Amino acid sequence: GGGGSAAGHGGPPAPERVLFPPTFSVSEIKNKQRRHFMFLRWKQQQRKEKLAAKKKRRKEREALGDKAPPKAIPKTIENQRIYDETTVDPNDEEVAFDEATDEFAPYFNRQTVPKILITTSDRPRGRTVRFCEQLSTVIPNSHVYYRRGLALKRIIPQCIARDFTDLIVVNEDRKIPNGMLVCHLPDGPTAHFRMSSVRLRKEIKRKGKEPTEHIPEVILNNFTTRLGHSIGRMFASLFPHDPQFIGRQVATFHNQRDYIFFRFHRYIFKSEKKVGIQELGPRFTLKLRSLQKGTFDSKFGEYEWIHKRREMDTSRRKFHL
């Protein structure tokens, strides 16, 4: 075994600087079983030390009482997020002006009532079909139409002619929906999302009954940057303006680290400080891939934002929405 004392060196023992022969580290043992054993022992020791340190710190804190320094805030990715210069300040006039004149202005001025067309890519399979149906129960005033090989470029003028305000295309791959295209119609922006973890109603545990026909409320969380703002407004424009509170339904688009989680709940206020929510309706997560200025046009469109993996995925703390 190693780690012996500095015995046998002869001469006067020097208590300040004791010479140890180099100890072996756990990773140098060749035998896997023994190495594993030593590693576990080392780990246990680390844990003990950590626990002891924690206890000591807590005791110190209690001993100091009020004078104790405030608890350290743990670093989270949200704390450490790289500041995005396009973050929207709520009082920003320029942003407010932009929003008053962009494509969603007619919706927010209540001039238009949203009417949604939901469709899929060619030859949808069962899951996608059911997902589209459930999505249409969640979004009021929406219709599902099957696509039979029609080109999007031809569908869009027809939709405009029939007064639709939004077009949602659910893209399917290997029998599961994996992409979503939201297109605001009278030449509005087109957003292309990657959709993941889609759960249909029957797969959600402890779900409630069917969503009713009442217009749900909309919650948009964490859309801070300009880009996030426009996406948030796009989602808001899918739902009619005046939610019917009798229905007690709420659709949530929550943005966290560039992933947008969609949930549909029914809430009930048990008291003034307590609310219970029950999930009904499908759930899915979206990740924005590209935002295009006009309606869908993959070749000649003007892209406002594309996700470029090489440039944008380099830092773990940089988010764009």
Add this chain to the structure above:
Amino acid sequence: SPQVVWDTLGNRQFCSYKITTKTQNFCRNEYNLTGLCNRSSCPLANSQYATIREEKGRCYLYMKTIERAAFPRRLWERVLLNKNYEKALEQIDENLIYWPRFIRHKCKQRFTKITQYLIRIRKLTLKRQRKLVPLRRKIERRENRREEKALIAAQLENAIEKELLERLKQDTYGDIYNFPIHAFDKALQQQDAESESESDAEKEEDDDEDEDTDKREFVEADDSDLSDFEDMDKLETSSEEEQEEEVEKKASRSKSKGKTPLKGPTRRKRPYIEIEYEEETEPTAKTTAA
């Protein structure tokens, strides 16, 4: 000589271009006219042969004659055919004049087939095309992992509940939900701030309301009718009696009336004032309603 070649390659020995299946023999040679392995369609076993081949959308007629059999580099002579279908057919005819009928016929057939599929290609490219984008495994895995972590960090239920409560506070729901506490609380907090160290009826009232505010949470878990609201009004005015009663009741634990089944954390720990009994404000007539 071609006959020998056919005897060797075609019938008996190995030909590397030959593919045999159960019913047919195919020839993989790119100069083959029909694609089958026959005595008449083998380009190796025929010294006079012709084919049609297309490159980048243009069709060429390839011809091979005996005279050039010794010069492999110059063996195949090629002629660019006209884009016009009929004119190209005439070209084939005039180039393959005096050639065996079989080769001429098959050349024209092949040419027809090729032009047809070229037309189809041109039509299809105009229609929308499905673009296949390969998934990158590492990136997929990375994104899934990040999504899970983002989900955990998001704490969706808490966020939604918080938002809903915020909206309730800011009165977006208007008068639908009768939680009268809200306005009360504010007023009461003001009162509390003002009269903290007095021992008047005011103080008792405040105390009452302090306790009430604690208790009211429990009360509200019941159906919060307007009747409760009115009774609570009266409750405040008649302060001393309630004070006494509360003191009495503190000792005993009375359960809830059982209107609505309460869950664990909201179960009453202290006896609560059964408001419906305390309608009269006469001090003597009061009985402790347990």
